Amino acid sequence: MLExxxxxxxxxIGTHGSLSAAADELGVTPAAVSQQVARLERELxxxxxxxxxxxARLTPPGAELARHGQRVDEEVHRASAALEGLRxxxxxxxxxxxxxxxxxxxxPPALTALHxxxxxxxxxxxxxxxxxxxxxxxxxxxxxxxxxxxxxxxxWPPGVTGHDLLVDPxxxxxxxxxxxxxxxxGARTLALSRLADEPWVVISSGMAARxxxxxxxxxAGFTPTIRSETESYDIAQAxxxxxxxxxMISRLAHTHLAGTAARQxxxxxxxRIVAVARSDSSLTPLVAVVLGLLRDVCAxxxxxxxxEGA
Numbered sequence: 001m002l003e004x005x006x007x008x009x010x011x012x013i014g015t016h017g018s019l020s021a022a023a024d025e026l027g028v029t030p031a032a033v034s035q036q037v038a039r040l041e042r043e044l045x046x047x048x049x050x051x052x053x054x055x056a057r058l059t060p061p062g063a064e065l066a067r068h069g070q071r072v073d074e075e076v077h078r079a080s081a082a083l084e085g086l087r088x089x090x091x092x093x094x095x096x097x098x099x100x101x102x103x104x105x106x107x108p109p110a111l112t113a114l115h116x117x118x119x120x121x122x123x124x125x126x127x128x129x130x131x132x133x134x135x136x137x138x139x140x141x142x143x144x145x146x147x148x149x150x151x152x153x154x155x156w157p158p159g160v161t162g163h164d165l166l167v168d169p170x171x172x173x174x175x176x177x178x179x180x181x182x183x184x185x186g187a188r189t190l191a192l193s194r195l196a197d198e199p200w201v202v203i204s205s206g207m208a209a210r211x212x213x214x215x216x217x218x219x220a221g222f223t224p225t226i227r228s229e230t231e232s233y234d235i236a237q238a239x240x241x242x243x244x245x246x247x248m249i250s251r252l253a254h255t256h257l258a259g260t261a262a263r264q265x266x267x268x269x270x271x272r273i274v275a276v277a278r279s280d281s282s283l284t285p286l287v288a289v290v291l292g293l294l295r296d297v298c299a300x301x302x303x304x305x306x307x308e309g310a
Contacts (some may be wrong), residue, residue, distance in 0.1 A: 011069030097142035190263035196222035199245035
């Protein structure tokens with residue numbers, strides 16, 4: 001059976017009039033080309049190439065097959081051009097997935113800086129939950145995923161790397177007319193145990209943030225009265241603002257919503273904000289750029305938190 005590579009070889013020999021020139025274009029040795037021609041002639045029981053002191057020419061059967069090889073060669077060049085285009089688009093493309101708080105507070109300054117450095121970059125951003133971040137990277141749906149980790153330390157699968165960005169402290173949110181706020185308006189911290197008798201707005205069961213909360217209240221020595229469960233820190237803060245209850249959220253997710261007051265949690269707890277990407281991002285160099293920008297944003301944010309808490 002004729003192979004496309006053999007047809008293309010005959011076309012290149014006919015075009016260049018030389019075995020060595022055909023070998024140069026294919027990136028092989030003249031000896032390899034000569035062997036391939038000899039093998040093809042044996043298989044077809046036809047003379048295809050006539051070698052001479054000044055090069056090589058095709059016999060009529062060889063010229064007939066070379067016409068088909070020309071179409072093969074044209075398709076190879078079209079495919080190569082398309083591949084270069086795809087590589088170019090990949091190098092300018094960046095697909096980011098991020099949890100809600102990161103998309104609100106970390107990505108905007110990082111992407112603004114990225115736009116100034118690489119104005120032609122094609123950036124897309126998708127909302128995702130932390131539990132979906134790793135699969136999104138593994139399945140090549142995003143190039144970078146920004147997620148939260150609580151107490152767990154995952155074993156990153158082969159080919160995937162986690163990049164620590166931020167230690168995100170947990171904090172308590174109370175209605176601004178709560179007695180503990182009225183009685184100590186200048187207080188910065190609040191012991192979790194002092195909210196033992198309060199109704200709580202908590203993260204939904206089964207989520208890592210909820211597991212952290214459950215461990216914290218158990219260690220504080222009480223079983224909370226749960227009035228509402230939600231997957232969103234934004235919703236939790238909105239409910240607290242109505243006087244509905246109290247909540248524990250992350251500092252990154254703090255929206256300073258009217259009707260609420262915030263206190264640093266005692267004893268301290270935190271979560272980690274991590275960016276996940278493929279270990280080899282050579283085809284998407286913007287991954288390394290945005291990781292560096294996210295680190296810069298998080299360093300500035302950490303410094304501002306330290307200043308506010310001083």
